[in-house]
Amino acid sequence: MTVSATPLQGIVTTVDAAPAPPGWPVLEAPPQSGLYLHWDGWALALCRATPPRMRLVLDPAATSLGRRGRQASVGNEHIARACGLRGGGTPRIVDATAGAGRDAGLLAGLGAQVTMVERSPVVAALLADALRRAGSAPATAPVAARLALVSGEASAYLGDHVADIVYLDPMYHTGRRKALAGKEMQLLQALLGPDADADTLLDAARGAASQRVVVKRHRHAPPLAGRRPHHSLTGRSTRFDVYLPAG
Structure with missing residues (x-):
């Protein structure tokens, strides 16, 4: 490096x-x-x-212990509905733009088996340390057991693996101050900047997913790569665009 x-x-x-x-x-x-x-x-x-x-300090598994995690269910979380989670199921999800890992932690808390892919060695080291701590704590060990980490380029990983669902949350600038409000977002944007090549991930994700690709966007942001999704779920500030697999 x-x-x-x-x-x-x-x-x-x-x-x-x-x-x-x-x-x-x-x-x-x-x-x-x-x-x-x-x-x-x-x-x-x-x-x-x-x-x-x-x-x-990153701690994605602890997401399930916070207020949102305690109140979360597959019925009231837009991300869970976008990913098609069902009670009792354990879908295989690849979070190809892991970042702070909060969404991965929430999905794992709802029962999914999530592989986080992170290309920044710095962020991957932070996530690996978080999984080490979570795995040794009784309260978070069950969620940590459903989280895995791969350090590397998402496009290469997606080219060699398949998953039920591929989840993308590329970092980008919206021009809105609220996008920089969170501490995690401020530091990670300062470290990484926007994902300038995020558009190229969509085809790789659709090739690797057997069920769907879910892309998290700001509510008013254009769709990734200018591709119209098959359908979307929109909240107060966030939109989840859903794409069917390629072919």
């Missing part, structure tokens, strides 16, 4: 065996600016050095 390719400066750690990509620069102290990783022996965090300072 080339450090200069991202705004991430390195990892600050005083504990051996930090769960970061091999060869990542180790810093003796936080940098003066930019983003950096911090390993404290318990969790790996993405941090911002300049104000407003932020610290982000």
Whole structure:
């Protein structure tokens, strides 16, 4: 990995065996600016050095324990309905743009078997650490057991694998301030920027899915790759576009 390719400066750690990509620069102290990783022996965090300072620890499995997760059901969640979840079923879902993993965690909490694919080695390291912690905690271990992680390019993974459902949530700028409101979104956008090649994933996703492809969009955003979906479910701020498999 080339450090200069991202705004991430390195990892600050005083504990051996930090769960970061091999060869990542180790810093003796936080940098003066930019983003950096911090390993404290318990969790790996993405941090911002300049104000407003932020610290982000991913925990997708814990989504099922929060208020939304406790109230979620396959009937009242648009994402579950878009994915065609049914009570008692365990569909195989590939979340090809995993990011913070919150949607994957919610789907796993509702019973799906979810493989998260993440091409950023930094975000993949954060997710791997999250799954390690979740797997060792009794409250989140059942959800963690339904989550798997692949570090790599989604297009390559989809070309070699099949799934019942492929889920896409590409990062993009809408021009609306609300899109930057969340801490997770702010730090991940600063690290990764928009998914400039997200349009090319749609064909790969439709080729890998046996049932459907679900694309999460802002309510007013154009459809991915300009392709009209077969149908959509629209909430107050989010829309889920559903595409049938290719062929």
